[in-house]
Amino acid sequence: QKEVEQDPGPLSVPEGAIVSLNCTYSNSAFQYFMWYRQYSRKGPELLMYTYSSGNKEDGRFTAQVDKSSKYISLFIRDSQPSDSATYLCAMKSPGNTPLVFGKGTRLSVIA
Amino acid sequence: KAGVTQTPRYLIKTRGQQVTLSCSPISGHRSVSWYQQTPGQGLQFLFEYFSETQRNKGNFPGRFSGRQFSNSRSEMNVSTLELGDSALYLCASSLGLAGSRSYEQYFGPGTRLTVT
Numbered sequence: 001q002k003e004v005e006q007d008p009g010p011l012s013v014p015e016g017a018i019v020s021l022n023c024t025y026s027n028s029a030f031q032y033f034m035w036y037r038q039y040s041r042k043g044p045e046l047l048m049y050t051y052s053s054g055n056k057e058d059g060r061f062t063a064q065v066d067k068s069s070k071y072i073s074l075f076i077r078d079s080q081p082s083d084s085a086t087y088l089c090a091m092k093s094p095g096n097t098p099l100v101f102g103k104g105t106r107l108s109v110i111a
Numbered sequence: 112k113a114g115v116t117q118t119p120r121y122l123i124k125t126r127g128q129q130v131t132l133s134c135s136p137i138s139g140h141r142s143v144s145w146y147q148q149t150p151g152q153g154l155q156f157l158f159e160y161f162s163e164t165q166r167n168k169g170n171f172p173g174r175f176s177g178r179q180f181s182n183s184r185s186e187m188n189v190s191t192l193e194l195g196d197s198a199l200y201l202c203a204s205s206l207g208l209a210g211s212r213s214y215e216q217y218f219g220p221g222t223r224l225t226v227t
């Protein structure tokens with residue numbers, strides 16, 4: 001079992017839809033949970049960060065962490081064609097430990 | 112502030128050759144991490160350097176190596192290239208200090224390596 005599992009998609013939605021992206025993980029030591037966005041031919045960029053459990057909202061984006069279920073989600077409201085990208089979840093244990101990434105979900109928002 | 116730069120952006124090599132990739136981190140960042148990204152395996156951690164010392168290492172064979180210079184610039188080397196080494200190689204920089212936002216990594220655009 002991989003440490004982080006993420007459905008690769010692709011996921012295609014109409015403009016304005018609510019998008020739900022998810023990851024599960026197996027390592028209970030993970031305390032930091034991130035979502036990165038990667039546009040074609042670019043490196044990933046940090047989109048959202050959550051420490052431990054809970055919700056975090058930033059504009060149209062909401063990140064949720066459920067440590068009891070080892071499950072994290074990213075919701076995108078009022079999705080736009082500019083949201084079309086690959087979304088990667090990433091997790092980290094405390095200390096000088098590396099990030100562990102999911103494989104990424106490719107999202108297409110159709111105008 | 113200038114972002115993370117990687118050179119070259121594209122590279123074509125032949126099986127058995129070696130290759131060196133370069134990464135310049137954001138000014139003030141002391142940690143540089145390297146990742147391999149492929150469609151099948153996703154983003155996999157290679158190694159991290161902090162203040163010229165390797166701080167973490169992923170599960171890759173010894174053909175993959177790296178180093179960091181006193182100005183925080185980093186290079187990674189792959190010797191005896193195999194077809195399976197074809198991938199996008201990304202480097203990411205962060206402050207790297209204890210208690211800092213080490214989760215916040217800034218990625219370069221990557222080097223696309225094709226091995227024929």
